[in-house]
Amino acid sequence: MLDTPMVVADRVSKSFGSNEVLKSISLEVKRGEVMCLVGPSGSGKSTFLRCINHLEVVSSGRLSVDGELIGYREANHKLYEMRPKEAARQRRDIGMVFQRFNLFPHMTALQNVMEAPIRVKGLSKVGVEANARALLARVGLAERADYYPAHLSGGQQQRVAIARALAMEPKLMLFDEPTSALDPELVGEVLDVMQGLARDGMTMIVVTHEMGFAREVADSLVFMDGGVVVESGVPTEVLANPQHHRTQAFLSKVL
Amino acid sequence: MTDTTATGVKTEPGIKAIRLRHPWRNTFAVVLLLLVALFIADAAMRPAYDWPAVGKYLFDQRISQAAFVTLQLTVYSMVIAIILGVTLAIMRLSPNTVVSSIAWVYLWIFRGTPVYVQLAFWGLIGTIYQTIDIGLPFTDPWVSFPTRVALSAFILAIVGLALNEAAYMAEIVRAGLLSVDSGQEEAATALGMSWFQTMVRVIVPQSMRVIIPPAGNEVISMLKTTSLVTAIPFTLELYTRSRDIAAVTFETVPMLIVASIWYLFFTSILMVGQYFLEKRFARGIGDRRPDKKADDATASLTGTMTGVTPVIGSGQPTVVLPPTDPHKGDR
Numbered sequence: 001m002l003d004t005p006m007v008v009a010d011r012v013s014k015s016f017g018s019n020e021v022l023k024s025i026s027l028e029v030k031r032g033e034v035m036c037l038v039g040p041s042g043s044g045k046s047t048f049l050r051c052i053n054h055l056e057v058v059s060s061g062r063l064s065v066d067g068e069l070i071g072y073r074e075a076n077h078k079l080y081e082m083r084p085k086e087a088a089r090q091r092r093d094i095g096m097v098f099q100r101f102n103l104f105p106h107m108t109a110l111q112n113v114m115e116a117p118i119r120v121k122g123l124s125k126v127g128v129e130a131n132a133r134a135l136l137a138r139v140g141l142a143e144r145a146d147y148y149p150a151h152l153s154g155g156q157q158q159r160v161a162i163a164r165a166l167a168m169e170p171k172l173m174l175f176d177e178p179t180s181a182l183d184p185e186l187v188g189e190v191l192d193v194m195q196g197l198a199r200d201g202m203t204m205i206v207v208t209h210e211m212g213f214a215r216e217v218a219d220s221l222v223f224m225d226g227g228v229v230v231e232s233g234v235p236t237e238v239l240a241n242p243q244h245h246r247t248q249a250f251l252s253k254v255l
Numbered sequence: 256m257t258d259t260t261a262t263g264v265k266t267e268p269g270i271k272a273i274r275l276r277h278p279w280r281n282t283f284a285v286v287l288l289l290l291v292a293l294f295i296a297d298a299a300m301r302p303a304y305d306w307p308a309v310g311k312y313l314f315d316q317r318i319s320q321a322a323f324v325t326l327q328l329t330v331y332s333m334v335i336a337i338i339l340g341v342t343l344a345i346m347r348l349s350p351n352t353v354v355s356s357i358a359w360v361y362l363w364i365f366r367g368t369p370v371y372v373q374l375a376f377w378g379l380i381g382t383i384y385q386t387i388d389i390g391l392p393f394t395d396p397w398v399s400f401p402t403r404v405a406l407s408a409f410i411l412a413i414v415g416l417a418l419n420e421a422a423y424m425a426e427i428v429r430a431g432l433l434s435v436d437s438g439q440e441e442a443a444t445a446l447g448m449s450w451f452q453t454m455v456r457v458i459v460p461q462s463m464r465v466i467i468p469p470a471g472n473e474v475i476s477m478l479k480t481t482s483l484v485t486a487i488p489f490t491l492e493l494y495t496r497s498r499d500i501a502a503v504t505f506e507t508v509p510m511l512i513v514a515s516i517w518y519l520f521f522t523s524i525l526m527v528g529q530y531f532l533e534k535r536f537a538r539g540i541g542d543r544r545p546d547k548k549a550d551d552a553t554a555s556l557t558g559t560m561t562g563v564t565p566v567i568g569s570g571q572p573t574v575v576l577p578p579t580d581p582h583k584g585d586r
Contacts, residue, residue, distance in 0.1 A: 053445055084450060092447035102442035105539045106460050116446035119456060148539030161442075168446060 012061035095165030155186030321496035340424025431462030471529035
């Protein structure tokens with residue numbers, strides 16, 4: 001069981017109308033692995049990430065998390081799209097962090113973190129609150145528990161968003177450009193939290209432009225362009241010695 | 256060089272700023288005040304207003320009962336209108352074309368015809384549909400009763416007002432729902448929340464900030480629109496009742512003043528209520544305070560002192576908050 005990969009994508013394709021955004025993506029993410037997805041904008045990396053928790057529905061191919069097919073049920077050699085309730089159950093175990101934080105502005109940091117465990121898992125408020133405070137402490141925001149998002153800096157908001165996702169005790173964390181909307185001096189505090197998560201053994205897929213983070217924290221790096229995986233491998237090697245000319249062209253711009 | 260500059264700065268007489276004067280503003284204000292005073296003095300004396308009669312009827316039991324009926328009409332029809340309006344708004348946002356089209360047609364009809372005409376139609380419902388039958392189509396009904404018995408004028412008034420108002424509420428609610436960033440729905444979905452939970456816990460509370468100001472206007476408007484239910488005809492509400500009394504006593508003008516005072520009284524209360532609702536749903540937005548608890552603690556510690564800066568947090572990058580005003584509570 002521990003040997004099976006956490007995420008398996010097998011020829012995953014996705015089209016918006018006639019526009020094919022993902023073209024037969026195949027990759028694997030092992031348990032405890034940190035994978036960074038990099039590539040130019042429009043390369044399909046965010047779309048791929050959103051397919052993993054069924055925020056986008058894949059057009060063809062198979063995508064499974066922890067051995068379970070995402071968004072579809074298989075019966076009689078056919079795939080049937082899941083009902084919203086079943087999809088919601090799968091999403092519980094997959095945390096997601098967004099570029100624009102998407103904290104609930106009408107709730108305090110603590111309420112943001114407590115919302116899903118209470119409403120979705122139906123846990124009792126007392127235990128959830130203790131756990132939520134511990135999570136906020138873990139991301140260094142114990143003192144900010146009663147602040148509304150509008151009173152927090154971007155970096156603090158993103159750390160609350162990470163705590164909110166962790167509150168559901170996910171087995172996989174998806175990060176969609178988590179530092180792209182932040183002022184440069186706030187990027188570090190978010191990356192530190194993510195590095196801590198990686199150290200604790202969380203399986204993570206990170207869409208990012210932070211090559212330093214990819215080099216130091218990630219176990220694997222996947223370079224996407226035009227909806228296909230152009231190159232992948234150990235981050236230090238891909239970054240130092242890119243094989244494909246498209247990877248070379250991209251890295252020469254961002255490094 | 257520097258010496259002369261320094262002394263030059265010192266000895267230079269400061270510029271005495273004389274602000275631009277606006278003599279006409281003051282003159283105009285005085286003229287306006289004089290006109291208002293004249294009007295009030297004249298109105299107080301003018302026999303047609305008959306102030307003693309106004310005083311006599313203001314708290315007349317028939318009038319206060321009618322005022323209560325007006326309030327009931329407003330509240331009941333508004334509650335139905337909000338429920339129906341939310342339903343119609345969600346229908347209009349539905350991916351099902353038939354559902355959204357039905358909502359659109361409803362809006363087209365009920366917004367496109369005068370409420371007075373609609374109320375007249377509701378008054379005739381007993382003539383158009385003489386009985387209300389419950390059963391399967393094309394078979395004998397299980398239960399059948401006359402419409403006029405089942406639906407009193409009071410109920411028809413509420414239904415007529417509510418169905419008209421629902422069309423307006425639907426547009427207000429729709430605008431409110433669309434004002435919430437789509438990232439909010441995504442975040443809630445990604446956490447595993449159902450559509451219903453997402454609506455109730457995330458989208459609707461945020462849309463309230465946009466919905467409440469126009470909805471408050473609608474409530475006030477509804478209070479005044481109740482005077483049109485005479486088209487049904489329903490005669491027990493404030494305006495029709497005071498007009499009926501005037502028809503007997505020939506004190507038309509005083510009765511209109513009495514009715515106006517009651518309407519103003521109710522709308523004033525509603526405006527106060529709206530103010531507090533708006534504060535309530537502005538939580539986390541606009542106010543520059545950490546939270547209510549911290550504010551209460553500050554207020555209780557410092558008594559009436561204002562301008563205290565609570566600095567919360569240690570070891571974290573310090574956020575120094577602007578002075579809080581304990582009177583600016585958000586609920």
